[in-house]
Structure formats: structure tokens, C-alpha cells
Amino acid sequence: MSTQQLPVVVIGAGPAGLAAAAHLTERGIEPLVLEAGDGAGAAVREWSHVRLFSTWGEVVDPAAEKLLAPTGWTRPDPATYPSGGDWADLYLQPLADVLGDRVRLGATVTGVSRAGRDRIVDADRETQPFVVHVEYADGREERVFARAVIDASGTWATPSPAGGSGLPALGEKAAADRITYRVPDLKDPAVRVRYAGKRTAVIGSGASAFTALAYLADLAKSDDGAGTKGVWILRRGISGSTFGGGEADQLPARGALGLAAKAAVDDGHADAVTGFRTEAIERDADGRLVLVGEDGRRLDAVDEVIVLTGFRPDLTFLDELRLGLDERLQAPVDLAPLIDPNQHSCGTVYPHGHRELSHPEQGIYLVGMKSYGRAPTFLAMTGYEQVRSVAAAIAGDLDSADRVELTLPETGVCGGAGLFDAPDTQQTNGGGCCAPAPQLIQLGAPATVAAAAEKAPAGGCCG
Template identity: 85%
Template sequence: MNATATEQLPVVVIGAGPAGLAAAAHLVDRGLEPLVLEAGAQAGAAVREWAHVRLFSTWGEVTDPAAEKLLAPTGWVKPDVATYPTGDDWAEQYLQPLADVLAGRVRLGARVTGVSRVGRDRIVDADRETQPFTVHVSHADGREERILARAVIDASGAWAVPSPAGGDGLSALGERAAADRISYRVPDLKDPATKARYAGKRIAVIGSGASAFTALASLADLAKSDDGAGAHATWILRRGISGSTFGGGTADQLPARGALGLAAKAAVDEGHAEAVTGFRTDAIERDGEQLVLIAEDGRRLAPVDEVIVLTGFRPDLSFLDELRLGLDERLQAPKELAPLIDPNQHSCGTVYPHGVKELSHPEKDVYLVGMKSYGRAPTFLALTGYEQVRSVAAAIAGDHEAAERVELVLPETGVCGGAGLFDQPQTDEATDGGCCAPAPVLIQLGVGSPATSGGC
């Protein structure tokens, strides 16, 4: 296929979440034709799975300018920019209307199973960059399809692959066998069945990021309620507790993010949770109807009824195996981006805005964006993803000056010496280091406030 014919093909966007739909909006704004392939039955399918969780970013920080421009002629009204949406709000009031405007450019129930170059596996060099991409799709009704594309933007996220409890990155011995008592999601304690599962129980919470904070605060609220009395959490951290463990507190430029960490601290201070530090889970054993967690050093914790594992997420790269990706060997993020987001090196929890330069791969015209671009790294904001797709769309359109321009300033976390806490769930692997934030200050949290109900 010649270059002119290839340029007439759509840009395939994988995933109809915040980054994917924003990418489509920017492509439309550039006069390019996107085709968004979403495995779920609705736009924002992954966001809907944490519908009960309230973000710590406001409405003013979770909508994309190109998307707003596309929505404006429909009469769409942006929610109050100072308020905090839940996952359900984000999906219903922004993502679904945006998908509706894009209409036939979004295909639901379309799971991408493979991406390659037409007639070229990853070994073949000859004429590689002149060939369009071939995207293999499996539809919900069983049909299979192959779609040709001029470029591919993978915004499929990492939600589908939660990290396990094991301290070595693998499942702990016995973890799979105990699956009926283990959850990898922040519990929705407004759901009667979920509430009954945890009410009055002893629960182990493994993780040290925003999702773990949310779970600890929610379980503390449950313990204070009349029908949840007796619920108690054992908070398991792979590292120790330092001044930065609970985030930046009042120094965080996203106030709800800072308050979320302080809510978790309050759960510990008030006795609704106890912290166990330096505990890297090696095995999970059954003890009658309960579970016992065992560390690599042989320590055994008191039996618990339930385990909530919130140790982060990792990208599914299996369907990209025939592409030549340049990924960091540790984070599974693009090599140019990895040094900016590596929790082993990144000392202040604030990632510099970045774009096509940091997101490019040896395979031309393929980009991982949104949470997918961060691999296993913890620090991510919706604003970061919107800046990424703005830059990528400009590059695909040939506007290299706009692609290289930075158009975003991100808020500081108020934390030094550890990874920050952002809108996507954080892993448990951030370094402790030192802390330059002021001492945490307890904030009184109202019912339904961002800190008590959110942070994912």
C-alpha cells in the first residue's frame, strides 16, 4: 500500500476511557479519522468498575479541552469545576456523552487481540514503515475482524491486570487458592452485599497508595457505623512508615489528595487499623474459615477474614507482541519516559509534562498513552494523559512544533523522597526516602468528602 492510501486509513485508538476518548477528540480536531475500539459494553468500562470512588481531582481537572469543544454544540454543560466527581459521575456526565458525539467512531464489545504491520512480523525489516498496521479484533458476538490503520494509540490502561499480594511481584503461595477471600479492588461499602462481607470482620489491606488509603478510610467509617462495628483493618506495608507515607497533607496542591492520606492516618491513630511494616507477603494459608499471611522473613500475622490487595496494576502487553516497542526493563514504560516516573529515582512525586518525544517507540506511529504508558509506575493524573494525547495527535497530523510544545503545568504533591499519589491507583513499591513536606495535620472530613470516598 502506498503512503497516500495509508494516510486515508483511520487512527485506531484502543480503549474508550478518558485518555482514549480524548485522543479521538484531538484527532477529529486535527481533521483525522479515529476509530476507537473498546472491549467493554460501555464507554469508560474500567472507570465504571470503580464507580463508587470519588476522585481527588476536580471536574476542572478531568475534562479535556478538545473533548469539551466537541461536546459544546450538543448543549453539554460542564459540571461545577470546583466539585469532585465519582467514577460514576465521570463516566455518565462526561465519557458517555463524549462517546455519543463520536458515535460511529466508537465500537463497543471490540477487544483487540493483536497488532502488527501488514505482512511483517516483528523480525522483518524490509519496507516495514511503509506498511499500515493490521489490528485484529474479537467482537462480543464472536466475529473476528482485521482493521487497517495508519497509526495506533493504545489507551487501554492497566485496570484489568492488578498486581498480586506477593512481595516478589508474583502471586503469594496459596493466593490463588484463597481467591474467594481476596479482593483486588477498593470495596464499595454502600453496596449491601459488600458491606455485609466486611462488617465486623478483620481485614488485611496490602498497599501504600491512594487506593489503600481509600480502603482504610472506608473501613474506618464502617467500623464506626452501627451495623459495621468490630470491623478492623491490618494495614500491611512492604516498607516502613516515614514522614511521606501519608502523602503531602496540607502541602499538596490537590487538597483532596492530601486529605486522603490524612484520612488513612486518622484510621490508624483512632485504632480502626494497625500498621505492619516491612512485611513482604510470601504465603497465604487457610486457618479454618480465616487466612494467615506469612512474610518472607517468616513472620505470621494474626488470622484475618478477608484480604484486600491494592498493590497497583501492570500493563497487558500481550497483544502488542509483534510490534517493536522500546520499553524500560523495570517499569514496562517507554524508555524516554521511564526516568521521569521511576519511583526509585523520582524524588518529589511530581512528573514533568511530556509528550510524543517521550512516548515514541522504535515502531513508528504506535503510542502507549494514559495509564498504559506508565507501565508499573504509580504516578498518574488525567491531566497528564490529556497532554499526552494532544501531543501525539499533533505528531500524527504532522504538526511537529505543536507536538513538541508543552502545554501543561502539573500540581505539586508536597512530598519529597517518595512517589506521589495520583488519580490512578498507586503501587506499593515507592521508595520512602526523606520528606520535605510539613508534618501531617489532621483534617476533619465531612460525609462524602473527596478524602473519605475517593482517590482512585
């Protein structure tokens, strides 16, 4: 079976997936985008209340903008910050509309393999097309043949648990009615009443945790929020890098997030508990939750828990493919050293493209947030450059594919996620580029928060 006339299947109609489709279309290659949700950017819409820390100028792909231009579409003010809802409504949905029937909704990919070849078969493997098993919302099943597969399904659906070992804490599942793994929308009256006047634990140390702390502090200062209190649970101690890059961050809104979290602690709206790794979540006699640490510490009871400890990739539907993934980060082996938070301190991610994203199974690429595996601090502009390079490689234009040029904003943060139990001094010294402990600045608008698509979960080196 010849593969050159087959489409390239793109899994996910989010920012990276739709950008991949735009680049493929520009090169005359037919894409087929399979989206499990009921609309473009379905995952983005789940955090529609969250404002990105990147501007419109940084979250619109150039090939996508070119595809949209004939429709009369114009990019919003490039200096302003969209919310997740803005991004989905004003950019992702129009882009999906332009792609038309190249985008299928309600289409969940449940497996990817080589036609007639399971994982262990070598014979003629690379000459066989990919076969993608799809289950539709109406119950239909289909197998789609493809010349290549670009997995841009992201990590939103698989948040990491509260447990310090990477496994759910004992009792975590039983306490699900009082735990959320998302930044709550406190403008929603039904959600607001859940947290108003309550004591809430926030587990995590990245931009999402900063956001939740800032939101809770704003609630505590409001007329209906008296008594609202945050308890910030950190696995490490507090150092100069804890609150991010502050004014040294070249993404000002990202820096402001950390400063807002610092203000929440300084102003008494949140207490910080350091060096705490959650082992169990128990209920007291009143039904409130008690967090128990690996060291035996038991914290005062809380009413709610917000777990923001990052995300991890779902690799189950790729089991029949031969992937080359780093054993720790679950990112492509050639990309992992460039993004490893145990190694990174300051600066930017080295520009990368199809070569770093390749696998022993030729023709399969994990892009966007999923390409980072469990590593944090992913930016949309990184994903756009990834898919540009991958589309060029699929088209056979290796000169363009290898010409990867990307300059990311520096964070001003040292230490990354740090070594497992590194003393705080190791988090603040030795980088030469690091800002001192950030000082509070006044935010001109409600706290600008980090979107999941600008991936910066807890423990991030740049988030």
C-alpha cells in the same frame, strides 16, 4: 497500500482514548475507537463509587469539551469532585455519543502488527499499515488496517498481586474467594456485609490503600460495623511521607486521603504492620487467611484481604511490534526517567509528549495510564496533554506536538516509592520541599477517594 486515508485506531474508550479521538477529529483525522466493554468508560464504571481527587476542572479534555459544546453539553461545576460514575455518565458517555460510529463497543483487540510483517521482518516495514485483530462480543473476528495506533487501554484489568516479589503469593490464587484487588463499595449492602464486623488486611501504601482504610474506619464507626478492624500491611516502615502530602498537597482531596488513613490508625480502627512482604497466604482451621512474610512472620488470621499494590500493563497483544520499553517500569524508555519512583522525590513530572512516547516502531503510542507502565501517580490532565501532542504529531504538525506545556499539582511528598530497603530517614530528609508528618484535618464530606484513573497505586510518589 497507502496509509494516509486509513483511520487511526484508538484502543480503549476511557478518558485518554476518547480524548485522543476528540483531538484527532479536531484535526480532520478519522479515529476508530475499539472498546472491549459494553459502554464508554467501562473500566471507570467498575469504580463508580469512588470519588476522584481531581476536580471537574481537571478531568475534562479541552478538545473534547469543544466537540461536546454544539450538543448543549456544559461541564459540571469545575470546583467539584466527580465520582467515577459521574465521570462516566456525565462526560465519557456523552463524548462517545458525539463520536458516534467512530466508537465500537464489545471490541477486544487481541493483536497488533504490521500488515504482512511479523516482528522480525525489516523489509518495507515502515511503509506498511498497522493491522489490528479484533474479536467482538458476538464472536465475530475482524482485521482493521490503520495508519497509526494509540493504545489507551489502561492497566485496570491487570492489578499487581499480593506477593512481595511481584509474583502471586503462594496460596493467593487458592484464596481468591476472600481476596479483592479493588477498593470495595461499602455502600452496597451485599459488599458491606462481607466486611462488617470482620478483620480485613489491606496490602498497599498508596491512595487506594488510604481509601480502603478510610472506608473500613467509617464502617467500624457505624451501627452495623461493630468489630470491624483493618490490618494495614506495608512493605516499608512508617515515616513522615507514609501518609502523603497532607495539607501540603496542591490537590487537597488527595492530601485528605492520607490524613483519613492516618486517622484510621491513630483512632485504633486499623493496626499497621511494617516491613512485611507477603510470601504466602494460608488458611487456618476455621478457613480464615494467615499471611506469611518472607521473613517467616505469620500474622494473626484475617477474614478478608484487599490487595492494592498497583497495576501493570498488558503488553501481550503488542508482541508483534517493536516497542522500546524500560526494563523496570515497562514504560517508554524516554519517559521512564521522568516518572521513575525510585528517583523522584518532590515536585512534578516533567512535561512530555509524542517524543517521549515514541517507539522504534513508528506510529504506535502507549498513552494514558498504560504509558506509565508500573509507575504510579498518573493524572488525567497528563493523559490529555499526551494525546494532544500525539494527535498533532500524527497530523504532521510537529511545532504543536513539541510545544508541550503542562503544570501538575505538587504533592508535598518526598521519597517516592523509595529505595528497596531505604531507612526511614532517607524517606523524610533532604528534599527541601517536604511537609512534616501531616496532621489530621476534618473532612467536610465522606472520605474523598482516589480513582484508578488518577492512577496512584501502592508505593506511589505522588498519590
